[in-house]
Amino acid sequence: MAKPPRNPASGILFIDKPQGITSHGVIARARASVGTRKIGHAGTLDPMATGLLVLGANNATRLLTYLVGLDKQYTATIRLGASSNTDDAEGELSTPAAAAALAAITDDAISAAVAKFTGPIMQRPSSVSAIKVDGKRAYTLARSGEEVVLAERAVTVSAFDVLEIERNEFIDVKVRVDCSSGTYIRALARDVGDALGVGGHLTVLRRTKVGPFTVETASTLGDDLEACLIAPAQVAGTLFESVELDDQLSFELSRGRQIPLGDVGTGPIAVVNPSGRLIGLAEVVDGRTRILSNFPADAVAVSQEGEPSDG
Structure with missing residues (x-):
């Protein structure tokens, strides 16, 4: 069984990569700063290049799929x-x-x-x-x-x-x-x-x-990168239309049940719970909701929110 990350916090990092370091060198620095081995990227830069490097920590790595193909x-x-x-x-x-x-x-x-x-x-x-x-x-x-x-x-x-x-x-x-x-x-x-x-x-x-994210608001390697993590819901909400569900419906949707999302586009749609946490990305096809990707709660979020009953 894989060991859990030392720091289970999930988020997206926007980093202004300096010249002369590889993208994987930046990832190594981010792992040490955030306190987790589970960090992925949405496209690398050559050592000679500088600028916006997009990383995801822990469960937020699931969001990188939707970032890698952006213009x-x-x-x-x-x-x-x-x-x-x-x-x-x-x-x-x-x-x-x-x-x-x-x-x-x-x-x-x-x-x-x-x-x-x-x-x-x-x-x-x-x-x-x-x-x-x-x-x-x-x-x-x-x-x-x-x-x-x-x-x-x-x-x-x-x-x-x-x-x-x-x-x-x-x-x-x-x-x-x-x-x-x-x-x-x-x-x-x-x-x-x-x-x-x-x-x-x-x-x-x-x-x-x-995409819509600019280097002007990016962090640097000298920053406390754990404090610079951007919540997945904020990033997903910038990319897609968002829908808020109550705790019970959020729980049911995360378990794959069909939940009506109202008058929304076909997707992807960012689904958040009342506390603003990203539950998942979904799409609506022929009036039926299908989860594209779930975003499980970090350990801290679970302890704060609890889980509604499955009744």
């Missing part, structure tokens, strides 16, 4: 004038493009190249992505010397805005990208550089939004 926003710097075998600054750079070739690239040409990769596009992920190939991560194969060419996939870049262009030895293009989950910003840097004929790679990457 993302990033700010980034694309360096034009050299490609990289990892599509970012951590890889081996190619021979720089000739100064004359860079000088010939106008601001309008950069904007046109960016526009080419805006909207629904087919994108070939970077060879050092976490996508699995025959059961192994692509980055593991690539770093062991194997040639990895991944299949293109459909993604949506809903906005790709040029914020600033700086010209020195290279051309640094600062951009903001709004995109679907699964979009690789490194691959956008590579493809924009290829479209302009001078190569390109990513030098700066910061995730600023995940």
Whole structure:
């Protein structure tokens, strides 16, 4: 039997990841700060990247399924004038493009190249992505010397805005990208550089939004992360319509019984009890309620609320 967590408190953590630490390093720090081993994530960031990392502790890990597929926003710097075998600054750079070739690239040409990769596009992920190939991560194969060419996939870049262009030895293009989950910003840097004929790679990457959640309100690794846990009901209520049931109906719904939820959408619907605790996510199909995911009470909540009878 698995040991119960030292701290059974459940919640979502929004963390502003600093540069130079892996996402799994952040998770290890969160486990120590919160006091539980049961912490999951809704998508990682590379060590060079900073910004919003979404973690879930204990029972709130069940909510991560609904967070991982949300649209993302990033700010980034694309360096034009050299490609990289990892599509970012951590890889081996190619021979720089000739100064004359860079000088010939106008601001309008950069904007046109960016526009080419805006909207629904087919994108070939970077060879050092976490996508699995025959059961192994692509980055593991690539770093062991194997040639990895991944299949293109459909993604949506809903906005790709040029914020600033700086010209020195290279051309640094600062951009903001709004995109679907699964979009690789490194691959956008590579493809924009290829479209302009001078190569390109990513030098700066910061995730600023995940769905409606922004990095401005995120915690840092220097904070008391246990105190920073956001209640699952608050997060679910931001994502979905909420319905409050009394204790008896909440108990029955959590046991899989059909409970009428009134005039609500098809789902997911966040169901909370009178104390504001998330009971579960549900959907209504043909007038019948079906639980998509239960959220059992933490030990502290059970002792405070008690449980209604099953009569």
